Amino acid sequence: MTAPQPAAGSPPVVLAITGASGTLYAVRLLRALLAADRQVHLTISPSGAAVIQQELGVEISLSQFAAVPLLSHQPAWSTRPPSEPSATELSRLHYHHYQDFMTPIASGSFLTAGMVICPCSGSTLAGIAHASSSNLIQRAAEVHLKERRKLIVVPRETPLSTLALENMHRLSLAGGVVLPAMPGWYHGAQSLDDLVDFIVARILDQLGIDNRLISRWGEALTQRSDDSVGTDQSSLEELT
Ligand SMILES: Cc1cc2nc3c(=O)[nH]c(=O)nc-3n(C[C@H](O)[C@H](O)[C@H](O)COP(=O)(O)O)c2cc1C
Numbered sequence: 001m002t003a004p005q006p007a008a009g010s011p012p013v014v015l016a017i018t019g020a021s022g023t024l025y026a027v028r029l030l031r032a033l034l035a036a037d038r039q040v041h042l043t044i045s046p047s048g049a050a051v052i053q054q055e056l057g058v059e060i061s062l063s064q065f066a067a068v069p070l071l072s073h074q075p076a077w078s079t080r081p082p083s084e085p086s087a088t089e090l091s092r093l094h095y096h097h098y099q100d101f102m103t104p105i106a107s108g109s110f111l112t113a114g115m116v117i118c119p120c121s122g123s124t125l126a127g128i129a130h131a132s133s134s135n136l137i138q139r140a141a142e143v144h145l146k147e148r149r150k151l152i153v154v155p156r157e158t159p160l161s162t163l164a165l166e167n168m169h170r171l172s173l174a175g176g177v178v179l180p181a182m183p184g185w186y187h188g189a190q191s192l193d194d195l196v197d198f199i200v201a202r203i204l205d206q207l208g209i210d211n212r213l214i215s216r217w218g219e220a221l222t223q224r225s226d227d228s229v230g231t232d233q234s235s236l237e238e239l240t
Pocket of ligand 1: 017018019020021022045046047048050051054120121122123124125156157
């Protein structure tokens with residue numbers, strides 16, 4: 001397969017949304033990546049779409065994906081002003097059907113900065129940990145492991161079965177980063193937005209993407225002056 005190479009600049013990030021609870025983390029992460037000037041290759045499993053519908057009330061067509069309703073989603077409890085993605089941000093988003101193995105992210109020759117599966121269901125985790133790719137999401141994850149690139153999985157389950165723990169252990173031994181959706185409370189969380197941002201900030205940190213979504217340990221909590229990601233200030237202001 002001849003894979004098109006990313007344009008000059010920072011390599012793209014692959015983001016997969018699977019059928020675990022916590023799909024809001026993915027929306028916030030996607031907005032942050034696009035605001036940080038990253039090309040994002042997005043894919044969604046059918047169960048991921050079902051959980052998005054259940055949790056966010058956003059209908060997703062996997063065959064005719066429309067980004068704006070998902071990216072514009074704002075929970076009723078959020079204290080942030082509503083914001084829509086800009087045309088520039090939307091141009092950075094590349095959607096792939098979860099069964100399309102002909103897409104660039106199925107090949108190790110397509111260079112990326114890493115892949116995030118957020119949230120990551122127990123079944124997707126199992127498929128990757130046992131190298132039995134049955135869809136594009138698992139294939140792209142295996143590609144990241146074999147190419148020794150960053151693979152970050154964000155599982156959400158409680159309690160964890162021995163089998164889930166074993167799969168996380170296998171993935172970690174293979175070079176993956178297991179980053180459970182377990183927000184900390186030490187950054188002065190005052191709202192649900194802050195808890196979502198805790199997880200998103202830790203994912204961005206893993207990808208090496210500059211962000212100030214949360215106060216870092218050792219910083220005065222009041223130092224956090226904005227909600228910023230990356231360097232594109234106009235985009236950042238839309239992320240408040
Ligand atoms: C509303 C809803 C919430 C779910 N939450 C979780 C969850 O938090 N963690 C998990 O591992 N699976 C969860 N599941 C089950 C997965 O969606 C199911 O195992 C599915 O087969 C995963 O498929 P996928 O990995 O292809 O997305 C949930 C399912 C539904 C319908």
